[in-house]
Amino acid sequence: MSTPISPSNAVTSPAARAPWWRDAVVYQVYVRSFADADGDGVGDLAGIIDHLDHLEALGVDAVWLTPCYPSPQLDHGYDVADYFDIEPAYGDLGTFDRLVAEARSRSIRVLMDVVPNHCSSQHGWFQAALAAAPGSPERARFYFRDGRGPRGDLPPNNWRSVFGGSTWTRITEPDGTPGQWYLHTFSPWQPDFDWSNPDVAAMFDSMLTFWFDRGVEGFRVDAVAVVGKAPGLPDAPPVAENTAENDAWSHNPYTVFWPDAHAHWRSWRRLVERYEDEHPGRELVTVSEAYTPDRPDLLLQYVNPDEFHQSFCFDLMLAPWRVDTLRATIEPVYDALTAAGAPLTWTINNHDTQRSVTRYGRADATELSSWTKNNLVYTGTEVDAVLGTLRARAAITLAAALPGSLYLYQGEELGLPEVLDLPDSVRQDPIFFRTDGREIGRDGCRVPLPWSADPLTSFGFSATRASGPGAPWLPQPSDWGTYSADAQQDDPASVLHLYRRLLSARRAVLDPDAGLDWWDALHPDVLALRRGGVAVVLNVGEHRVALHDALPGYDGAAVLVASVVGHDDPAHLPGNTCCWIQLR
Template structure:
């Protein structure tokens, strides 16, 4: 779709800047690298690029600890490079989406440094959640809340005289202090940040941890029956109503996209009311196992939840936080959950890749917008044997090494079959990439796959070119292990999640298939798009 409604059925490609392409030869991805690969992204057929944070940051959590929203991290370039990238992408018909993180900032942010220096009771500390501890000497944290990164959610400060001080709240890592959204400065600053990037041509923002900014000021312990003290509180919706007014004030309205992790689909849909966000990530589908009944239930509940608010669904197979599909779908338990992620889980990569190919066709045919995480179009597996001494993800460290963390899906992309870091860095340089690439990484490279009509890359290019947009959706009931549906009058999608070949329904032509269709039958773990 073009114009103001482009986002309703867009293909949005997620870029993790450190790992996409290295333009200056230092082993770290950057904006110059992205600019050099814009022709590739245009040939892939994407409508927009979503960048995980590219702002100035100590990178304690991959950039989600933002020190300055108005500056690009020097590892990636500078503000001029970002502006040029936005302009060059737009010239190719590709819009830009950036991340905003309303829940917290970096502990190196000017506000937090001022709060630490000013001390207890100061106005500077009111922008955050500083509290005295429990216990006789304040030695216990104010609550027993558990961090999304494992461990506690409070860190104690040290007073100038060296004595223990107040505690501050961080729902994630200690380097990510939570903001106090009852403070007017917090509201004003975020709206100013939106305008700063919208004025530079950014088409929309992705809102990180969108359910979490508002806290119960009484700081009770977690009791879901009484309403969660920091997740999905009713007051959070006023933030996004204000942001929507900012987004709608532009000649081409900007788009708000929420990271909304909620099991309750009706609560989820409240974020998509006409005066709040435009879309939100559909994580339920991404976490389901490779099972026809499970996936159909997720599709139905997703479409049902979106229908009353008139918002399009989003379809996501992976992102920078989850195990890659080619690995996940090859496991005995092919669902995803952070709490279940562990070292040493066996996977059948061949089976996982077959299913990832089929899943790409499934998600590409569903109504709404489609997200593609960088490297999934190459069928990259999770890198599960990274040396422990190179791991950087706080989820690994805060779990005391139990959780392998998210570095395995963030390994730099392979562009060429050989050469410097498989083409991740410029020819003639020989840096060590910030995360090491496997020895056989070149077999997944763009160079190798472009020459292979049966490759995952070729499949993605075809499906992004052929995917139906705007047509009505209706189920077609076939075998219990088969998902089948129509988009409009002449398009059918059939996915075989069973263990035996199944006959295809009547059709006039096979538009695209994830594996060879033989004698009118679709193989197990395969999908086909049909005309007729």
């Protein structure tokens, strides 16, 4: 039988509680797709305020806002034109202050996204650099270089952009002549800062303090792996011929994980700790976004005690649906970070990756070689939505049980799939355009959320009609209403209710100080671990498994929470299901 989650089951917190962020649940809000309060088809801060009760009922500890600074929106906020204000389409500083206050009244902290590697080409500094002469202080804040070749018409080096093509663009000088080139790791409208210039570090120090003063409790720090560059910007070594276009940049040793960048993060940590000392009661956090698949040693470098408080572990999100790969992504990261006393940070979805329901429903979900690289190029229709939903429910049940913090991406609590069939005419991701459509990019996981079943109001996303002026910035599928928050509100079998149960159970039955002990299963489809007196068991196969046969010494007393609604048998586990089971 099931054991209800109640205060009597709760773990007593130790007297000296660890910082809130070590085991927090953080909900990522992709601002332009969350909720539109003013009817222009674009999500905004007021829309977030309108749905804070949803987040409170879900049980999250914090919200992380994707960039909401003034921006031309060519990469939807990751091209920042002003780090000290709010994008007018999203609101203003007054609305932001109200959001922080309303969230705080619900015990929800607000985190922001900071983009330190680059800014928008419309940023005042870059516009000043374009107007200035070569060698000027204005250009020294970026990477301006003369081109190669007798006329300077070749890029300064062979580096490749994350979004495809060269990482260099040539400018026209103020006098109209062909001029220098500037470096952009991403798109041409996202010029890279030169962090060896003290102006850059000083500006970001001021920026962090500005937002801390407004009540922000921390920052997710974008693309930290490429902030450093080798002196002289030498050519990158050649990559293998079969290297995917969207992966060539990651093999450049002269920028990816360049070690000099760590000095900047140590400086930020000192700033944060000074701020906390000067403002008793504030407990701030910085979270690095560094893709370090299969490299826990690299991940560990970013969570040294004097650098970031957390760093995303993306390995679980990128793992195929197999026992061996799931364990191989969790175990080395857990072992390395726990041995160093560093925090763990898990996620299975974000705004850059195909949604888990679709990933796990694809025919290649169990394949080692092709699974990850297909995330941005997959356009097929061979997705088993029922199977994908089962697996996604099981995956979040596993992830929520792991020691450390858990990051959610908006809409995953509704079981949203990836929208694979967006017409090319509506796509907006620069990846799509920079690769001439060879990669469909990330628009499919950024489609505006459904809050109600009413298609006339864009399924509750906006107060305006779903077509014409004020239509959502990306079109919603016709069946979006079946996934809406309202439709799931009173359905105990819904994905929304599963997420609520999981987040409640994390607090009630899992000791945050309990480690992770692997339980070697005798069945090839079973992955099992223990958190104190709770067993977490996953069956990745299609058939029911008898746990007494699969787990040596197993003695389960009761199912605490299961990814499949109604499953309360501690002796058996259905296929594509994960359970938390109280041990005797």
